[in-house]
Amino acid sequence: xxxxxxxxxxxxxxxxxxxxxxxxxxxxxxxxxxxxxxxxxxxxxxxxxxxxxxxxxxxxxxxxxxxxxxxxxxxxxxxxxxxxxxxxxxxxxxxxxxxxxxxxxxxxxxxxxxxxxxxxxxxxxxxxxxxxxxxxxxxxxxxxxxxxxxxxxxxxxxxxxxxxxxxxxxxxxxxxxxxxxxxxxxxxxxxxxxxxxxxxxxxxxxxxxxxxxxxxxxxxxxxxxxxxxxxxxxxxxxxxxxxxxxxxxxxxxxxxxxxxxxxxxxxxxxxxxxxxxxxxxxxxxxxxxxxxxxxxxxxxxxxxxxxxxxxxxxxx
Amino acid sequence: xxxxxxxxxxxxxxxxxxxxxxxxxxxxxxxxxxxxxxxxxxxxxxxxxxxxxxxxxxxxxxxxxxxxxxxxxxxxxxxxxxxxxxxxxxxxxxxxxxxxxxxxxxxxxxxxxxxxxxxxxxxxxxxxxxxxxxxxxxxxxxxxxxxxxxxxxxxxxxxxxxxxxxxxxxxxxxxxxxxxxxxxxxxxxxxxxxxxxxxxxxxxxxxxxxxxxxxxxxxxxxxxxxxxxxxxxxxxxxxxxxxxxxxxxxxxxxxxxxxxxxxxxxxxxxxxxxxxxxxxxxxxxxxxxxxxxxxxxxxxxxxxxxxxxxxxxxxxxxxxxxxxxxxxxxxxxxxxxxxxxxxxxxxxxxxxxxxxxxxxxxxxxxxxxxxxxxxxxxxxxxxxxxxxxxxxxxxxxxxxxxxxxxxxxxxxxxxxxxxxxxxxxxxxxxxxxxxxxxxxxxxxxxxxxxxxxxxxxxxxxxxxxxxxxxxxxxxxxxxxxxxxxxxxxxxxxxxxxxxxxxxxxxxxxxxxxx
Numbered sequence: 020x021x022x023x024x025x026x027x028x029x030x031x032x033x034x035x036x037x038x039x040x041x042x043x044x045x046x047x048x049x050x051x052x053x054x055x056x057x058x059x060x061x062x063x064x065x066x067x068x069x070x071x072x073x074x075x076x077x078x079x080x081x082x083x084x085x086x087x088x089x090x091x092x093x094x095x096x097x098x099x100x101x102x103x104x105x106x107x108x109x110x111x112x113x114x115x116x117x118x119x120x121x122x123x124x125x126x127x128x129x130x131x132x133x134x135x136x137x138x139x140x141x142x143x144x145x146x147x148x149x150x151x152x153x154x155x156x157x158x159x160x161x162x163x164x165x166x167x168x169x170x171x172x173x174x175x176x177x178x179x180x181x182x183x184x185x186x187x188x189x190x191x192x193x194x195x196x197x198x199x200x201x202x203x204x205x206x207x208x209x210x211x212x213x214x215x216x217x218x219x220x221x222x223x224x225x226x227x228x229x230x231x232x233x234x235x236x237x238x239x240x241x242x243x244x245x246x247x248x249x250x251x252x253x254x255x256x257x258x259x260x261x262x263x264x265x266x267x268x269x270x271x272x273x274x275x276x277x278x279x280x281x282x283x284x285x286x287x288x289x290x291x292x293x294x295x296x297x298x299x300x301x302x303x304x305x306x307x308x309x310x311x312x313x314x315x316x317x318x319x320x321x322x323x324x325x326x327x328x329x330x331x332x333x334x335x
Numbered sequence: 336x337x338x339x340x341x342x343x344x345x346x347x348x349x350x351x352x353x354x355x356x357x358x359x360x361x362x363x364x365x366x367x368x369x370x371x372x373x374x375x376x377x378x379x380x381x382x383x384x385x386x387x388x389x390x391x392x393x394x395x396x397x398x399x400x401x402x403x404x405x406x407x408x409x410x411x412x413x414x415x416x417x418x419x420x421x422x423x424x425x426x427x428x429x430x431x432x433x434x435x436x437x438x439x440x441x442x443x444x445x446x447x448x449x450x451x452x453x454x455x456x457x458x459x460x461x462x463x464x465x466x467x468x469x470x471x472x473x474x475x476x477x478x479x480x481x482x483x484x485x486x487x488x489x490x491x492x493x494x495x496x497x498x499x500x501x502x503x504x505x506x507x508x509x510x511x512x513x514x515x516x517x518x519x520x521x522x523x524x525x526x527x528x529x530x531x532x533x534x535x536x537x538x539x540x541x542x543x544x545x546x547x548x549x550x551x552x553x554x555x556x557x558x559x560x561x562x563x564x565x566x567x568x569x570x571x572x573x574x575x576x577x578x579x580x581x582x583x584x585x586x587x588x589x590x591x592x593x594x595x596x597x598x599x600x601x602x603x604x605x606x607x608x609x610x611x612x613x614x615x616x617x618x619x620x621x622x623x624x625x626x627x628x629x630x631x632x633x634x635x636x637x638x639x640x641x642x643x644x645x646x647x648x649x650x651x652x653x654x655x656x657x658x659x660x661x662x663x664x665x666x667x668x669x670x671x672x673x674x675x676x677x678x679x680x681x682x683x684x685x686x687x688x689x690x691x692x693x694x695x696x697x698x699x700x701x702x703x704x705x706x707x708x709x710x711x712x713x714x715x716x717x718x719x720x721x722x723x724x725x726x727x728x729x730x731x732x733x734x735x736x737x738x739x740x741x742x743x744x745x746x747x748x749x750x751x752x753x754x755x756x757x758x759x760x761x762x763x764x765x766x767x768x769x770x771x772x773x774x775x776x777x778x779x780x781x782x783x784x785x786x787x788x789x790x791x792x793x794x795x796x797x798x799x800x801x802x803x804x805x806x807x808x809x810x811x812x813x814x815x816x817x818x819x820x821x822x823x824x825x826x827x828x829x830x831x832x833x834x835x836x837x838x839x840x841x842x843x844x845x846x847x848x849x
Contacts, residue, residue: 055615144496148830217681220609224504225834227496228607236503305681306609309518309831 028109028271028279035283036102040255041065041248043290050298065251069244077240080141090137091238091245097130098252106184107259108282109271115181120168123180123260124161127212130249131157138234145226149233152309156211156218156230159316164208166323170201171264173330180260188267196333201326202265207319209257211312213250216301218312228306255290262289338406339370345406350571351722353404354783361420364410368397368422376401377701378426380794380811381433383440385467386411389779389806393417393442397429398783398794398811404720405785407796417442423449428701428816439466439535454528454848457481465536472536488514488522496830500529507844511833518829523822530848538808543569543776546805547643550795553810554846555636559585559592560788561795561810562641568797568808569643569774572782578769581645583724587761588637588646590754593789594665595624595636597747597754600841604744605676607835608685616672620665627661645771655762662755662762669755673748686741690824690836693738700820704791704813706840709746710738716787728760743839750789778803790814790843812846 045065052059061067079087101123103114118126135153138146172178174195175186211218214231223229226236235246263270269285271278307315336345336355343363345355359367371377379398386394393412398405410419421444423429433444434453441464452461457478459465465472488495493516500508508529514522534553538546550565551558563585570577598621605613625635631654632640633647640647650658676682692702694711707714715732717725733749735742776799784795791813800806821840825833 051611055612056619057615144494148496216609222611223609224502225607226503227498227833228831302612304610305605305679305685307681308685309829311684 025111025113029103029112029114031279032108032112033099033103035107035286036252036255036259037099039287039290040102040251041069043255043258043294044251046291046294047254047298047301050295051301054298054302065247069248072239072244072247073241075240077238077242079242080237082141083237084140086133087137087140087237088242090133091242091249093133094130095245095249095252097126098249098256101126101256102252102259104180105256105259106181106263106270107286108279110181110185110188111272112181115179119178120172120180120183121165121178124165124168127164127253128157128161130253134234134246138237141237143237145229145233145236148227149230149236152230153234156312156316159313159320160208160211163204163316163320163323164212166320166327167201167205167208167264170197170323170326170330173327174198180263184263184267184270185272187264188270189272195330197326197330198265200322200329202261204319204322204326205261205264207315207322209261210300211316211319213254213257215297217304217307218315220306258290258293259286262286262293338401338403339367339374341367341370343367343408348571348781348783349574350567350783350785352716352720352785354407354571354785355404356407356409356781356783359408359410361410364397364408365420365422367399367406367408368425371399371401371406372425374401375698376406377703378422378429378432378816379405379703379792380796380809380815381422381429381436382796382809382811383436383442383466384798384807384809385440386806387414388468389800393440395419395436395442396796396809397422398796400714400792405783405794407783412442418445419443420445421447423447426701427699428819431819432815438464440464441467451483452481454531456528456531458531465533466539472533483526485512485524485526486522490516492516493521509844513825513830513833515830518831520825520828520830520833523825523833525818525822527818527844528848530845532848534849535807535809538805540800541805543643543774543799543803543805546797546808547641548639550808550810551638551641553849554812554843555638556596556843557592557788557790557793557812557846558636558638559588559641560786560793562639563589564784564786564793564795565797565808565810566641566643567784567786568782568795569776569784570782571784572780572797572799573774573776575644575772575774577645577772579723579766580649580768581770581772583761583765584646584650584770585641586724586728587650587758587765588632588640589786589788590757590761591624591628592637593754594751594758595621595628596789596841597751598624600838601672601744601747601751603838603841604686604740604835605682607838608682610679610682613672613676616668620668624661624665627658631658642771644774645769647771649770650765655765659759659762662758666752666755669748669751676744676748683741685832685835686744687737687739689740689832690828690839691737691739692820692824694736696823697738697820700823701816702820703816704787705746705750705789706743706817706820707791708733709735709742711736714792716785716792720785724761727764728757730757740835740839776803779806788813790841791817810846810849812843814842814844814847817842818847 045062049059104118135150138150171183175183219230271282343357343359345357348354377400379400381397384394392414396409398407438455496513498511500510510526512524551562553561598617602614602617629635692710697710717730718732735746778801781798786793794811796809798807
């Protein structure tokens, strides 16, 4: 029997993620435009784009197999589930036991596999090019992400994300050197995984430099809308996981329904600040050469390993 | 005058820059090409004309750049079998020009290894030639698509990436066939000609005033350079001189065009490296620049500001003051942006060593203009054959040595600073007087104009018929020489760097698909 408060917090989390993920994307775009001295698109632009795409016809290539058609749903489903198990508002989540941190990384990988298969499915050279690059980034980013999550697990003796955050949030305030290093590694991975500058350019129109955009070149209409929405969810999930792990204050624990009311504005404030920082990173950096990406992600992996060692050797 | 000990007599044209023309026979045609290669001269342009209406035959002409100036050799051809000796074996850029001349006029380079069509994209059959007088160029054909054999690269793991002619962004159409292994480019082959619009045919029979407007529309980003080259050609065939003030104003327009284009390219180069901040800053500067063009000259891109005999409108004292202040302010803003570029490690990492053309390769392939000066070459018409008013401005050609994307970017900065200095000097010392004189073109005359546009040297060869209208007008863009070099610049680079390399050359599609 799931207690009512848990059910409510779980439901609230999913709704919040689905509803606010495009807002975060819009906010980052807006901040980036301001930082670049441009007049910004409206905050609600991603919603308008989704609305437009859902009302458009979906054109599918003649050579498309069923994988191409189901991939957007699988990707969207994966990202929605990730948002459901990430403790954004509360750690009292009935769905949390469904997947621990290892499974979380697995969910990201599953989405990646399907979007890459779908990109290669049509047989255009850009899709294949994008899929190849996406896999290059994925297989380097995943171990680094795992290592980051392991450092947090070691501190809290659990691989469940909810338990980790619960433990971190209720410990007396202390700066863990291992978590600080892991936080930097996590930021690197998050930039790469969400196709942001300096790894990818979400605003590019140059087909030969694209990574994420090349994967979805053949999608249109509702399929594209789902993928765009899933990309927004992914950014939202990564931001929330990062905030929950490294800045866990204000997240409600089990049996404190009132704390949820505080948790929402706290989360929004933290996301707003995070969005500004992301826009800042994207503005001051240029995109790196494709073959620098492995170095970049290797650095992330190295930092994550250092975080682990710091914890094991220093116990901090 | 004679050159290289050849028996043919070169006749100088009345142009501000030294241009000579001579009729040659097939032996001299080859001998001249060989001598020019030995003297490290370069092919500027090759084109054909149908002169049968004037009682002659087909004719092929080649223009070479030498230390003494521009040498134009004209070779009359047999009307029944219009073939001429191939010069692509001496000059790599001749290949595409010879193929274009064959597609348009049916004159054949004898012994040429590459016989594929260039401009003819199934819009007309192989035995139809739009530049021949018996055809109007208006005929329509419904033809099936022909196979165009790209050069195939074979080997383990090699595959092709076809890109274009329709691109994801709003750019001009061109097809690029990459042969890659992994991310590394083994070979790039271009196919252009998608913007062929029959401009050379359209010129025929047009009156010279309208022709000036058409010449200014060959390539929109170089409209001033084309208009000046055309006007220079017309004035040279009419043996007329233009007022001093008009020359200075023309130079002012040319430098303003150069600055506007370099600003656009600098921003776009930043954007292609995902450094969006640069694009907005440079776009702001460029927009201000273009608006003041509109305010003081009457057109944002300066189209039709240069006309035969002078310039369209004079510049008042208020305008001179405003433009000088603008140049000074621009220098300050650019200095700051250059520092940002120089200090940005991420940008420098993308730019340095990317798309490198060594000085030796640049010489072998006949690279010209801005791109050549970034590869250690020094050619700039404004200093090599300084014509008025450049002869009194103490102009220094800028040069870089590395030949990579960074060099082409830095060269643009250097050239903008030099252009700003020229603009200030031109405005300060602008001579008084008229700005336009009427031009009366004689019948059956030939002239040429040669101008250093922002991309490189632009050549216009003009010929009038017995009524004083245009018999033939050939416009040459430096992109003809530089597109094939781009194919070499990407070899060994990764596919993802191609947009950056391409942008650093920023060649014209429209300007060469005439």
